[in-house]
Amino acid sequence: MPRQSIKKVDATSKEPDPIDGAAIPVPCGHVFDLACITHLFQSSVRDDSLYPPRCCHRNIPFTKVRRYVSQALIADFRLKGREKKTMHRVYCSSPSCNRFLGALHQKSSRKVYDCPAPSCSTRTCGKCRTKYEGVGNHNCVIDAATQQVLDIAQASGWARCPGCSHLIEKIAGCNHMVCRCGTTFDYACK
Template identity: 25%
Template sequence: MQLTGKERPTNNMTLTFVDALIFIQRKVGYRGPFLMQQSSVKVAYKLAKTAMASQATKFAEKVLEQCAICLEYKSKGSMFSHNNRSHKYCYSCMNKHVESKLLQGQLPECPHKSCKFKLEIESCKKFLNKRLHDIMSSRIKEASIPPTERVYCPFPKCSFLMSKTDLQNAASTSSHETWKRKCSKCRGRFCMNCKVPWHDKTKCSDYIKNFANQFVNEVELKSLAARNRWRQCIKCMQMIELAAGCHHISCRCGYEFCYRCGGAWINKTATCSCPLWDLGYILYAE
């Protein structure tokens, strides 16, 4: 095979291959013909394709694009975009956006106001650290289980998420251990009915009677919550503290409500007339 560059081939693949070889010719400064055996064409094409990809990468690094959040110009190689190529954001802003949503118990979407594109963990790998990557993996798993099916390990150092369906399949055949389950992660045994560590040789009804002090602790907890202005989710009963941000709360169970009065949010709209912001909960950049 001889490459002279005198005639243009008609086949698209061959045309691409020839253009790549001509490009290499110019780079190395060699103007003579390239001779090769027919059997070497595939190898040459692969080398040319690699050279083209390398040049495309270098070109992308030089091209600057504007982030729609911080409005700064960054190299194309450090910008994120999905199917809608007009929505472009730098990795730094995307990292902050995803972290904010994950810590609110939500799966992050495209930052664009009217875009509902769900971000995928694979596409976020380039700008997420290991901690956020693990949190996002947990949120994806959490979202795959309906709120009414979610069961969390009662051991404080674990809190692993499981589904009632999976736990039903692992139910004990013994009559006095009907509610006994084992955490898939820490292997700790717990009562799925009472949602506490397993109370061996004690029925659920007896456990509640014998350990009435837990209700005293609940009163103390609610008193503490009132002093610290915590809010309890009426759906999953978890206590929530607002550290910073607006009054719109999205609980990990999926319920949305107003932190100020407890009123529900329906379809991303408040059912109360409380202000969305409180100056005491706004963080200012130094």
């Protein structure tokens, strides 16, 4: 007896695509194959606007797909979850890396993060978010180039996100802002 073909819906077309291999149902009633659901979760780890993964505006619980995906994706997804739950974040100070390291450390004692990325060995100060130069050599001061950017931002009326300190320029719309880190704030009040 031939196996019945299960279909998945492609958002760009009216015709559903055939499911290859395991059929993974999601809360909205749609069904994904392994390649598509893996791609969706990988994309959500790389792009904050896609996290958490959704279909039809409904979150897809990770428990539904965990047994189908690689250990590396499980680790990346857990790290993204930790990042999204952290209000004041510290990222690697190396511009070519920018990996999430942990929470901002606002106490007087210094917290130094060693970047765990395989191709990066940068040490970042958890208090000022700049490259850590070592005991006795590091002062939590903004460097001249960063200060120039902050001066331009202030003169232009830009705001800094109270959650992650990224600069935000409002081009149009209301003053209600939602940063890529998930923090909401009023642009006029900054």
